Amino acid sequence: MKLIIAIVNNEDAAVVAAALTKADFKVTKLATTGGFLMMGNTTFLIGTDDDRVEHAKDVIRKHSQTRVHPKPVPSFGGSPAEAETVAVGGATVMVLNIENMEKY
């Protein structure tokens, strides 16, 4: 089994959750905060069989958009050409091996 950790934009979270559930994935949704922008985002924990990981990633990818946000603090002393915005997302997805999973 695998644990998929997927960090998505809050604006996409409801649609991603609904799509994953509809596709018969079991999902836990956490309210999280990005360390760079210090803005809220949503982290999904999805435990699934190895052969369903690509399907889950497809669902997440399909419903996660890239957005542009201003940088949180003006970069004093930086180059004038330095970008004042950052691209956020679509989704950041990590896949971990689950050594053991039990339910009681």
Ligand code: 2BA
């Ligand atoms: P944040 O940490 O708030 O980052 C928002 C966006 O800011 C990032 O978008 C990236 O474009 C930029 N960014 C982040 N750290 C930066 C830095 N040190 N210098 C310059 N720009 C930086 P994404 O890469 O799409 O990430 C969106 C959110 O996903 C992140 O929000 C964070 O919550 C999470 N994330 C991304 N990569 C991660 C990783 N390797 N480990 C843990 N969480 C991660």
